[in-house]
Every structure is written in C-alpha cells, then in structure tokens.
Amino acid sequence: METPCDFMAVIRVRLTPASRTPLDETVWSWLFDSKASPLTKHGASEIKGFTNVTTQERLSYLDVKEYSISLSTALAKRCGMLAKDVVAIFSLNTIWYPVAMFAVSRLGGVICGASPSYNVEEMTTALTVAGAKFLFTVPSCIDIAEQSAQKSGIPKQNIILLEGEVEGYQNLRQLIRIGRELGSLGQIQGFRYSGVQTAANVCAFLGFTSGTTGVPKACLQVQAVTPLDHKKTLAALPLYHITGLVHILHLPILLNAEVFMLPSFTLESMLETVAQNKIEELLLVPPILIRMVHDPIVDRYDLCHIRRFSTGAAPISGEIVEFLRKKFPQTGFKQQYGMTESCSCITSHTPKTYDYKFARTVGTAMPSTELKIVDSNEKEVKIGEPGELLAKGPQITMGYLENEEATRETFTSDGFLRTGDEAIIDKNGMVTITDRIKEMIKVKGIAVAPAELEDLLLGHPLIDDVAVVGIPDAFAGERPKAFIMRKQVDIPQEEAKLVKELIDY
Secondary structure, eight states: OOOHHHHHHHHHHHHSOOOOOOTTSOHHHHHHTSTTSGGGTSOGGGOOEEEETTTOOEEEHHHHHHHHHHHHHHHHHTTOOOTTOEEEEEOSSOTTHHHHHHHHHHTTOEEEEEOTTOOHHHHHHHHHHHTOSEEEEOGGGHHHHHHHHHHHTOOGGGEEESSSOOTTOEEHHHHHHHHHHTOGGGSOOOOOOOTTOOTTTSEEEEEEEOTTTTSOEEEEEESOOOOOOOSEEEEOSOTTSHHHHHHTTTHHHHHTOEEEEOSSOOHHHHHHHHHHHTOOEEEOOHHHHHHHHHOGGGGGSOOTTOOEEEEOSSOOOHHHHHHHHHHOTTOEEEEEEEEGGGTEEEEEOOGGGOSGGGTTSOOEEOTTOEEEEEOTTSOBOOTTOOEEEEEESTTSOOEETTOHHHHHHHBOTTSOEEEEEEEEEOTTOOEEEEEEGGGOEEETTEEEOHHHHHHHHHTSTTEEEEEEEEEEETTTEEEEEEEEEEOSOOOHHHHHHHHHHHHHO
16 A cells, blocks of 8 residues: 555656756747747747737737847846846736846846836835836836835836836837847847756746735746646736736747737726637636626627636635536636746646536646645645645745745745645545635634635625635634625625525534
8 A cells, every 4th residue: 555655756757747847948048049939930920929909009929029139138238237137017917018028038137027006115115125126117107116116226217118108217119229229230149047057046037925924025936937728818817926927928928829918907808808809718816707607797798619717826616616617518617726936836727627527626736846735743644634735846936035034934844835725635636725724713623714614605696705714702712704795786685594504504
C-alpha cells in the first residue's frame, strides 16, 4: 500500500507532466522572437491583436512589437530608463497598456500594475513599496498619479500618458515617434540574461497582494509563464490583476488569439462584445457569474455559442454553478485556482474535466507543480483528509520585495508556498478548496466554514451577494454574521423562509 507521500508523488508524475519552461528566454524574446512566437510562424495578415471594443481601435501583435521597440528606445535614450528600473502602470484597460509594458520588459525593467481605483494614499504606498521610478497613466487618473508621484519622489517628467493628452505631460505616441526617428540602426538592443541570470531568478513583474495582513506586499514574479488554449479572449478583467497579466496580456499572444478589450466594465458592454464576436470561452470572476445567472438583461442576448465558462480568483458556490448549468446547458465549466503569489494558476481543470460535475473542485496540479496537504504540524495528511494546501513550481513568486519576514512566513523550509487555504486531494489528484484557514469561525470550539454558509445564502433568489465573518460572542466564542446584498424586491414571506432554512442548518 502506498503512503500518502508516495501516492502524491505518483499523482505529480502521472497527472502533471513537467512542462518545458524556457529559462533562457526573456518574456520579450519568447513572445515575439522565439520559435514559439506566432510572429515567427504566421504571415502578417494572420497575426491577431488587441481590439478596443468601444472605439474599434486595434493593434496587431506585430504593431505591439514594432511600437514597443521604438518606445523602449525612446525610454532608454530620452528618459534614461535602465534595466531593473521599476515602472508602475496606473490605468484602466487600454490597448496601449501592453505596448508600454512590453517596452519596459524589453529593456529588462520591472513592471508594477496598480488598480485605477486607488486613492492618493494607496497609490503612494504602492509606488513607495515598489520603488517605482517611472509611472504610466491615463488622463482620467492623472490627478491621483501626479499627487502620488510627487509624494513618492517620481519627477513629473517621468509620468507618461498611455493615451490622450494632458498639458505638461509627454505621451506614448510622442515617445514612439522619437524612437522611430532614430531609425533601425538607432534602436536599442533588447535585454538579455548574463552570467547566472535565467527566467527563474530575474524579476519581471511586481504584483500587489494584501494576504492576511491587509498591508500591500509586492510579489516578485519570475519571467517564466505557462500556456493554455483558446482563440478569442474577452478582456473584461483588469489588466493590473494577476489574471489579466497572464491570461489577457501574455497568453493570447503566444496562442495568436484575438483580445477584445473592454476599457471599463459594464454587464451590457460585456454581453454585447461576447454576442457580436461569438466568443466561446468566457474567463469571468464569480461575482460576474452571479450576475450572469440572476440579471434579466442577460436574456436579451444570443449566447448560444458559448461553450465554456472559466473562473477563479474567488470561491463560487454550488448553487451558482447549478444555476449556470441550467441557464446555459450547452456549456462546460473550467475552474482554476491560484493567487498573486502563484502568478495565476496552481491548479486547473483539464479538458477531460470541463464539466459541471467537477465544478466543486479546482482541478489538478499545473504542469511542473508539486502539491501537498499538511496538518498544523506541517505533516502530510492522508489522501482525502483536510489540511493546508502547499505548492511548489516554476510559477511561484520569488518572495516579497524587501520583506524577508513575510517571505519566511509564506514559505516552508523546503520551498513550498503556504497558500493559507484548507483543501483536500482525492485519489485522482483532484483538489477541493474547503475554506481559508484563518477565516474559520470557531463556534463552541467547532470550526464553521464561512464558505458553506455563503453557499447556502447565495442559493436564495432574493440574495445577490454575501460575505460571512466571525464576530465575538461571550457564550460561543464566535458566531457567524452575514453581510447580504439583497435584490430590490420586498417579499417578507421569502425572508421568513430563509430564516427557517438557516435555523434548520
């Protein structure tokens, strides 16, 4: 009989064969110059690109490459940007975002995405923690960008507009033109690894995560990336988020998939884009899926071409999954699990498990990824028993920028990432996330999973969204408290029914 450790080793080998991670390639060279790049395999007319669904402005991946080369030259020769310089991008979704990002990447700089919803204090903290020297932004964010840059020591001349014009600021088009005027012989050479540098130990991106402390920490993300499969991509998620970074800005280029980019999200604009362009796979976070099954506006659109929903980033309830299956019976379902620290995915469903019957799991380990479940003493548990999920692989963060204490707390002595999530792994290697370990509510000494209560509540037709937390209780130690976003319907008898269900539960 195999021991848990032996059995886990078998799972790793059989279900997640090692992938070839191109450690000698930079992100730039892999996407645009390598044998894997569609730019080296297809004619110009076959190359896909990024399309702004509002303005219909489009940049093919050849355009992105050409503009990025000119921009990187201007950034180096005109602005003094150097390899290892941290460059923040503070912007809504725009097709010029990847041009700036890849120009910085080509120089060997480090890209730091920031949420366009940040206020001055949050943005100042992000810039300071990252040690940013340059800041790309858009006119709608310029006021906060200017104030936070001043507070964090970034000079005004290092603030660059991705698009549009604001008096006193240079923009991308101006710098691209400057780079072009230098001619082909004047273009700066792209960054290359030297000495012991590889894609596994050179930082390419800084992704902010609060973890359990609430204080932003910058994850050092390596140059290596892992591919998937689709031909049209809906860019409804923010580009600064790790999902947007991997699945919208990088993966579609490698797959030569067209990206339909929403500058800002509304359900109507998303549905119109999906319907008009016949996008077959939708990568959406659970809150949007909740709207897909509850919002009556969805019924106005012909969505019969959708063949798969893909989700991650947050738990999704069984009730919502069932609603989704009934509303879109022609579709399959894929769930992925990961976090900023894992550069998107640790696990994913495989094509054989793109089915709603597997929706309560998050799939099996990604290629070259090791998983194990441990108890509170960090001993591996038996198959099917719950414990903390630990992960190791080429996609895992290098650590937290200038925060050794957080890095030590997050990794085990043998290099596994502590996910902070309670999970079980079955005999087939399928992972089920049961809850956040530190979010367990102890009621009279019994651990109550907030996710279970949230699942129950989300199944009620009058509830749009819910969050359950633990609150102090003199008798029980803790009791669960639910914060509910209700639909705009007043049906007292339905509320009474829900109360009875909760009491029974």
